[in-house]
Amino acid sequence: MTDIRPYPLSNLHATSRSHHDALSDLLDDDTMYRITSLIDRESFPATGLPSGTWAGASMLEVGAGAGSVAQKMRYLVGDTGRVVALDLHPAIEPDGNLEVVQLDLLSDEPLPEGPFHLIHARLTLGHLPPRKAITARLIDRLVPGGWLCLEDFRARRENIAVVGADAEIVEEFQRTVGRKVFDAHGTDPGWAPGMHQTLTDLGMTGVETRTFSSYWGGGNAGARFLTAIHAQTYDKVLAAGMDKARLDRVPEIMAQPATLIHGHEVFSVVAQRG
Numbered sequence: 001m002t003d004i005r006p007y008p009l010s011n012l013h014a015t016s017r018s019h020h021d022a023l024s025d026l027l028d029d030d031t032m033y034r035i036t037s038l039i040d041r042e043s044f045p046a047t048g049l050p051s052g053t054w055a056g057a058s059m060l061e062v063g064a065g066a067g068s069v070a071q072k073m074r075y076l077v078g079d080t081g082r083v084v085a086l087d088l089h090p091a092i093e094p095d096g097n098l099e100v101v102q103l104d105l106l107s108d109e110p111l112p113e114g115p116f117h118l119i120h121a122r123l124t125l126g127h128l129p130p131r132k133a134i135t136a137r138l139i140d141r142l143v144p145g146g147w148l149c150l151e152d153f154r155a156r157r158e159n160i161a162v163v164g165a166d167a168e169i170v171e172e173f174q175r176t177v178g179r180k181v182f183d184a185h186g187t188d189p190g191w192a193p194g195m196h197q198t199l200t201d202l203g204m205t206g207v208e209t210r211t212f213s214s215y216w217g218g219g220n221a222g223a224r225f226l227t228a229i230h231a232q233t234y235d236k237v238l239a240a241g242m243d244k245a246r247l248d249r250v251p252e253i254m255a256q257p258a259t260l261i262h263g264h265e266v267f268s269v270v271a272q273r274g
Contacts, residue, residue, distance in 0.1 A: 009229070010089065010232070011088070011089040012089055014231075015231040016066070016228075018228050019225065019228035020065045020066035020068065022221050022222075023065070025221035026263075028068055028072065030266070030268065031151060032069070032072055034210070034268050035054075035149060038147050038149075040052070047117045048117070048145065049117060054076040054077055054081070056080040057082075057117040058077070058083075058116045058117050059073045059081070059082070059083045060086065060114070060141065061120055062105070062119065062124055062125075063121055064085035064087045064100075065092075066091040067092030069120060070098060073120075074096070074097055077097065078097075079096075079097060083097060084100075085098060086102075086103050086112060088102070088104050089102070090102055105124075105134050106128060111138070111141055115143040115146065116143065117143055117147070118146060118147045119138050119141060119146070119149070120150075121149075121150050122150075123151065126187055126188055126192060127185070127187045128186070129186045131188065135148075135199070139202055145272060146272070147272055148204065148273070150195050151267065152192040152195065152266070153267075154265045154267060156178075157189070158175070159262065160262050162217075162260040163258065164253065164256060164258050164259035166259070167253065167260070167261055169246050169249055169253055170261055173237065173246075173250050174226075174261070176240050176242045177233050177236075177237050180236070180237070180240035181233050181236045181237060192265075193267060195209070195267060203274065204271035205273075206270075206271060206272045207269065207270070208270050208271070209267060211265050213265040213266060215260045215262065216261050216262075216263040217260040223254040223259075227251045231251075
């Protein structure tokens with residue numbers, strides 16, 4: 001049996017807020033574009049909602065973290081809608097039409113009661129080995145015609161550095177943390193490009209995949225994200241064999257204006273329940 005250890009990041013860590021803030025700055029615009037653009041689909045009325053609006057919808061945010069996407073969902077659904085933010089350790093408080101649920105997706109505990117018009121999960125399922133079974137459970141919580149949006153990184157392991165005298169140190173860190181920490185804890189690096197086929201196999205319709213990425217460096221959102229990852233995984237990367245002097249330099253290098261690395265490619269997949 002494969003030894004699967006707990007996910008190496010935590011909302012309880014001191015850097016959790018900076019981690020989530022960086023992810024929000026890095027990814028939220030693209031995420032919300034994907035969600036809002038669904039209302040223009042010819043098949044959208046199958047959700048049972050008025051064409052052209054999410055007002056009154058019920059939405060579930062899986063792996064909500066600090067809740068930046070869940071908060072944006074609140075404004076989409078309006079006062080008559082409902083948003084549920086689910087996380088192992090939620091870092092968001094319930095408020096008005098926002099409910100917060102603490103749940104371990106690896107347990108047998110039931111998912112929040114639906115049905116939901118939209119379920120969104122970002123950077124979550126790729127880290128959980130029974131990811132296909134969890135996806136099937138999420139689909140069961142959708143209304144007929146409801147939408148599932150899954151987004152995950154295809155994390156770079158090679159050809160990471162773009163420019164910068166010391167970018168190869170960051171490249172070594174990325175390789176080590178990816179293979180020796182995340183992959184060793186159950187992350188599937190093939191999950192993101194395979195999501196399209198998974199949803200097709202599970203009977204979803206209108207499956208569409210888009211990808212996006214950016215350069216990280218010079219203290220931008222990607223650099224801040226990577227620096228937070230560095231803080232949370234420092235001891236594990238050190239134990240995996242990276243030289244301490246080189247490991248210690250990663251945050252400094254990522255803050256340098258001259259440093260650029262290839263950010264992870266995001267796969268964003270939307271699909272509709274028949």
